[in-house]
Structure formats: structure tokens, C-alpha cells
Amino acid sequence: MASSMLPALLLFVAFTAAGIAAAETTPLDEVCGQLGGFYVTPELCASALCSDPTSPCRAAGDAPAVAALAVRLAARNATATKASVEAALSSSNATFAGAEVTKGLQACLELYAGAVTALQWAAASVAAGQYRGAREVLQAAEYIPAGCNGMAGDVAALPKENGGFSYMAMVAHAVVASRIRDY
Ligand SMILES: *[C@@H]1O[C@H](CO)[C@@H](O)[C@H](O)[C@H]1NC(C)=O
Ligand SMILES: *[C@@H]1O[C@H](CO)[C@@H](O)[C@H](O)[C@H]1NC(C)=O
Numbered sequence: 001m002a003s004s005m006l007p008a009l010l011l012f013v014a015f016t017a018a019g020i021a022a023a024e025t026t027p028l029d030e031v032c033g034q035l036g037g038f039y040v041t042p043e044l045c046a047s048a049l050c051s052d053p054t055s056p057c058r059a060a061g062d063a064p065a066v067a068a069l070a071v072r073l074a075a076r077n078a079t080a081t082k083a084s085v086e087a088a089l090s091s092s093n094a095t096f097a098g099a100e101v102t103k104g105l106q107a108c109l110e111l112y113a114g115a116v117t118a119l120q121w122a123a124a125s126v127a128a129g130q131y132r133g134a135r136e137v138l139q140a141a142e143y144i145p146a147g148c149n150g151m152a153g154d155v156a157a158l159p160k161e162n163g164g165f166s167y168m169a170m171v172a173h174a175v176v177a178s179r180i181r182d183y
Pocket of ligand 2: 090
């Protein structure tokens with residue numbers, strides 16, 4: 001009798017294992033699920049890290065790979081945002097926007113130019129497993145959008161990408177800072 005039950009039992013075990021495998025969370029879900037202390041919800045985290053179809057977010061194989069992805073995306077996002085601020089600046093010159101707005105956009109552009117260089121360094125650093133330094137770069141980057149708003153004196157003078165970057169910087173900072181806290 002016991003031997004006749006064995007195949008059924010094995011089948012049951014096989015189905016259960018398959019069910020667990022199907023419901024398994026990816027490293028991205030795990031990393032994104034642990035950022036509450038940084039005021040980053042799992043949804044915000046996943047939407048920022050999965051926003052670029054050329055970098056499949058669920059393919060990141062472990063937590064360090066998720067961190068490397070986050071910083072790479074932040075560097076790319078800053079590069080695209082810098083280009084948008086550049087475009088806003090040249091149209092503000094062309095439309096004779098107030099001198100203060102133009103000056104503010106110029107200063108904002110300089111912040112993004114510096115951030116692109118620093119974030120590219122941070123991306124290489126995190127890819128090599130070094131989180132310190134990169135964390136500070138990301139923390140500073142988080143303040144750029146608000147700084148730009150203040151300097152332009154008029155949120156409407158800034159491209160919408162400026163606001164978008166604040167989410168990306170916030171998520172990337174949280175992901176990298178949570179790696180350091182792990183130690
Ligand atoms: C930057 O990332 C944010 C958050 O995912 C996104 O909404 C925004 O579109 C990105 N900006 C660019 C220029 O890719
Ligand atoms: C806008 O004008 C300022 C001052 O005239 C100039 O320095 C700057 O290069 C111009 N920017 C662009 C993007 O054309």
C-alpha cells in the first residue's frame with residue numbers, strides 16, 4: 001500500500017515545488033520591498049527601475065546587480081534630463097525669457113553636467129561593489145531638482161524631466177544606501 005502511494009506523493013511534491021518556483025520573487029522585488037525606511041514604496045521602486053525597456057529590470061540576478069542597474073539608470077536619466085534643460089535654456093534665450101530665469105536654467109544645467117560625471121563614476125563604482133562615495137553622489141543628486149526649481153524661480157520654466165529625475169535619484173539612493181546598511 002505504501003509503495004502504491006509513493007508516485008502520488010512524488011507528484012504532489014513536484015507540483016508544490018513548481019508552484020513555489022512560479023511564485024518566486026525576483027531580486028528586484030526583494031530589494032524594492034525593503035526600502036520603506038527611505039520612504040520608497042515597492043511600486044515606486046519597481047516603476048523607476050523598470051522604466052527603461054533596454055535594461056530589463058527583472059533580469060538582475062542578485063541585489064548587487066539591482067544596485068548597479070539603479071545607478072546606471074540614474075546616470076542615464078541625468079544625461080537625458082541635462083539635454084532637456086539645455087533645450088529649455090536655448091528656447092528661453094530665443095524667447096527672451098526673464099534674465100533671472102535664463103540664469104537659473106544656466107545654473108541648473110551646470111548642476112546636471114556635474115551630476116552626469118559624478119553618476120557615471122558612481123555607476124562604475126557600484127558595478128565594482130563599492131557603495132561608499134556612490135551613496136553620497138546619489139544623495140547630492142536627489143537635491144538637484146528642487147535646487148533647479150529654486151534657481152529658475154518658476155517650475156514652469158523647467159522641463160518635466162527635472163521632476164522625473166527626483167524619483168529616479170531617490171530610488172537609486174535608497175537602493176545603494178540599503179546595501180551599506182546590510183553590512
Ligand atoms: C527618469 O526616471 C523617472 C522615474 O522613473 C521617469 O519618470 C522619467 O521619465 C525618466 N526621465 C528620462 C529623461 O528618462
Ligand atoms: C543663452 O544666452 C547666454 C547669455 O547670452 C549664453 O551665455 C548661453 O550660452 C546661451 N545658451 C544657449 C543654450 O544658447
